[in-house]
Amino acid sequence: MRIAPVEGNRQRLDGGAMYGNAPRALWARWSPPDEQNRITLACRAMLVDDGRRRVLCEAGIGTFFAPEQRERFGVTESRHVLLDSLAELGLRHDDIDAVVLSHLHFDHAGGLLSAHEEGARLLFPRARFIVGARAWARAQDPHPRDRASFIPELNRQLEESGRLEIVDGERSPWLGSAWRFHLSDGHTPGLLLAEVASDDGPVLFAADLIPGRPWVHVPITMGYDRFPEQLVDEKARLLPDLHARGARLFFTHDPGAALAAVKRDEKGRYFA
Numbered sequence: 001m002r003i004a005p006v007e008g009n010r011q012r013l014d015g016g017a018m019y020g021n022a023p024r025a026l027w028a029r030w031s032p033p034d035e036q037n038r039i040t041l042a043c044r045a046m047l048v049d050d051g052r053r054r055v056l057c058e059a060g061i062g063t064f065f066a067p068e069q070r071e072r073f074g075v076t077e078s079r080h081v082l083l084d085s086l087a088e089l090g091l092r093h094d095d096i097d098a099v100v101l102s103h104l105h106f107d108h109a110g111g112l113l114s115a116h117e118e119g120a121r122l123l124f125p126r127a128r129f130i131v132g133a134r135a136w137a138r139a140q141d142p143h144p145r146d147r148a149s150f151i152p153e154l155n156r157q158l159e160e161s162g163r164l165e166i167v168d169g170e171r172s173p174w175l176g177s178a179w180r181f182h183l184s185d186g187h188t189p190g191l192l193l194a195e196v197a198s199d200d201g202p203v204l205f206a207a208d209l210i211p212g213r214p215w216v217h218v219p220i221t222m223g224y225d226r227f228p229e230q231l232v233d234e235k236a237r238l239l240p241d242l243h244a245r246g247a248r249l250f251f252t253h254d255p256g257a258a259l260a261a262v263k264r265d266e267k268g269r270y271f272a
């Protein structure tokens, strides 16, 4: 089994929004802000190739936005970087057998669409799109607080593809026994966290529960999280389990690291 990071377009977002109630003096050490207080975030997918099937966890933000929106979200490149990164691995989007989506916020699912200039149509013509039942329900009926994070046109195209697989529970029969899901509600209801059993131990695609190394610290949340206290509780339950099993975390938004082990210091605090 091969697991590879697949870099997508990067974005620049307000650092305070990314770090919730953490003071700037703290987060600025982890993510140096620019003159507009924005920090750089990766939108990285994870490729899992078991020799038989190629599964992509998420698709990044892509470039489906019109240029003025692209500017607002700090997406500087107009080319679809994820497709170029796949090409570097010798793959095209039509080689992918499945895309597992933790949730349908645009910075995780927008890369399923072609570039704005190419009509923002659904790519990955052979893939099944695996989405959690509650994450799908949320995307269909968002709360006003996070409505702007979804792409209604993408939802429609996923449905019309006939290849949408809604999973309700810990397993997908198609993915098989090497895969399991953890569910989380702190960031958005029904966030689907895929864990794959690699040859070197479990790897968890941490999505927006733990978007990068600083958020391994249990109290650190994002301003975008719907239920921050619940998210803190979820991390406090999950990290001891991952630590005990020698699991590693795969980060989508950390610009400097794709994969890290979960460690615990002498005071019992977790870090990457």
Ligand SMILES: [Zn+2]
Residues within 6 Å of the ligand: 103, 105, 187, 188, 208
């Ligand atoms: Zn999100």
